[in-house]
Amino acid sequence: MASKRLRVAVIGAGAAGLCAARHVLNYPDTFLPPVVFEASDQLGGTWVYTEQSGEDAEGWPIHSSMYHDLRTNLPKEVMAFPDFPFNPSLPSFVHHSDVLAYLESYAEHFGVQDHVQFRWQVNDVRPVLGDQGTASGWDVKATVRGSGLTQHVSEHFDAIMVCTGHYAIPFIPPIPGLDSFQGCLLHSHSYRRPEPFAGLTVVLVGAGASGVDLAMQLSPVAAHVALSHQGPPVCGLPEDILQVPRLLKVVKEMVVFVDGSVLQPDVLILCTGYRYRFPFLTLARLGLQETEYGVGPLYRHLLAPQHPSLFFIGLCQQICPFPHFHCQVLFALAVLRGHCLLPSAAEMEADAQGQLDRYLREGGLARHFLRLKAQQWSYAKELAKLAGFPPLPPAVQEIYEAVRARRLHNVGTYRNVNYRLLGPDAWEQVWDSGKAPEGDGNAE
Incomplete structure (x- = not known):
């Protein structure tokens, strides 16, 4: 007698969710077609641009943090899913609209869009416990929005893939006096265009990818731009962008930095990152908890040890995202297919805790635990070895590292390659427009 095919729920139709659904469809003998829950009316997740911020016309939160002129900070040659390249006629560093078009093509090519339930907001995911106390299945409750009507549905699944991303809930650091600021205060999540800031003095807090990008976008139109951060100076910023130390406190119309210097900006933009949030999960029920770095303990950064049919795809940061999702999804499906045997729940929890302990002993900050950086490549190789799928091509890592080096050398020119x-x-x-290389030439 043939074994029962498994039903998988995928929460979110961004890049990670589309990847999950695409590979579930690749094993029709093991899995029923997936159900992809998407709260918005379009696939693409954070790559869907809208001029709106805050809430949409129906009062639902705007998920995307995309701004109008964003170009990728990774080349398409390493961004692509390993089984689906970008259009080769595009430049390496593409506009966000090209990434959305790529994801739409990916979904169409693999027949994923037929399985996406748009405007289905997941409210609750809870395990149906079997004899051993582990989940024998999952009940998913969702709210369906449409034509002025709201209905509630409940469906049963054998496995859950959480693919909701982590660029939607701004992290607001506890800066003393922030609430007293008398100018315009916003998070980079709500930034869309530079024009509203013309002629103003702007202070940006944080020199990650968004802080640096926004500083360069604002520089030509704002009266003054200052980038507040800790660490070494960012190389290649326009000379009129003032780099200042970490923000210490806010005193009404003034911002005070740790070296005692003061500015009086019209606008304060927090480029301070995002929080993880899973409102549809009761973490304690699952043997998980909120941590400084997000949620844990998770085996291999993606699997709930006490409920090994619950997977979190794409929690890690400072990675090459689409190939990373690809590896995590293939590992998760190998587990569900019985091709990758797991240790006991206690052993998986001990493994996750041991990894965190080693990271902290080596001087890492707990809140940065999921920033894999160079470790992402050994992580991907380990998943491939455990699950028996082909590892990522070496050239992907080599280009990634080359771009990283070039970006550190000059944030203003690395996209010219x-x-x-x-x-x-x-x-x-291949050099853009015949431009000669600067420096020694190797970059990410």
Whole structure:
């Protein structure tokens, strides 16, 4: 007698959710077609641009943090899913609209869009416990929005893939006096265009990707731009962008930095990152808890040890995202298919805790635990080995590291380079518009 096919719920139709659904469809002998729950009316997740911020016309929160002129800070040659390249006619560093078009093509090519339930907001995911106390299945409750009517549905699944992303809930640091600021205060999540800030003095807090990008966008139109951050100076910023130390406190119309210097900005933009949030899960019920870095303990950063049919795809940061999702999804499906045997729940929890302990002993900050950086490559190789799928091509890592080095050398020019994959372990640089290389030439 044939074994029962498993029904998988995928929560979120961004890049991670589309990847999950695409690979579930690849194993029709094991899985029923997936159900992809998407709260908005469009696939693409954070890559869907809207001029709106805050809430939409129906009072639902705007998920995307995309701004109008965003170009990727990774080249398409390493951003792509391993089984679906970008259009080769595009430059390496593409506009956000090109990424959305890519995801739409990916979904169409693999037949994923037929399985997306748009405007279905997941409210509750809870395990149906079997004899051993682990989940024998999952009940999912959702609210369906449409044509002025709201209905509630409940469905049963064998496994859950949480693919809701982590660029929607702004993290507001506890800066003393922030509530007293008398100018315009916003988070980069709500930034869309530079024009509203013309002629104003703007202080940006944080020199991550968004802080640096916004500073460069605002520089030509704002009266003054200051970038407040800790660490070494960012190389390659326009000379008129003032780099100042970490923000210490806010005193009404003034901001005070740790070196005692003071500015009086019209606008304060917090480029301070995002929080993880899973309002549809009761973490304690699942043997999980909120942590400084997000949620844990998770085996291999993605699996709930006490409920090994619950997977969190894409929690890690400072990674090459689409290939990373690809590896995590294939590992999760190998577990569900019985091709990757797991240790006991206690052993998985001990493994996760041991990894965190080692990270902290080596001087890492708990809140940065999921920032994999260079570790992402050994992580991906380990998942491939455990689950028996092909590892990522070496050229992907090599280009990624080359771009990283070039970005550190000059944030203003690193996107002038195009890259070309020549094979799984061969690639080349192609200079934009005949521009000569600056510096020694190797970059991420």
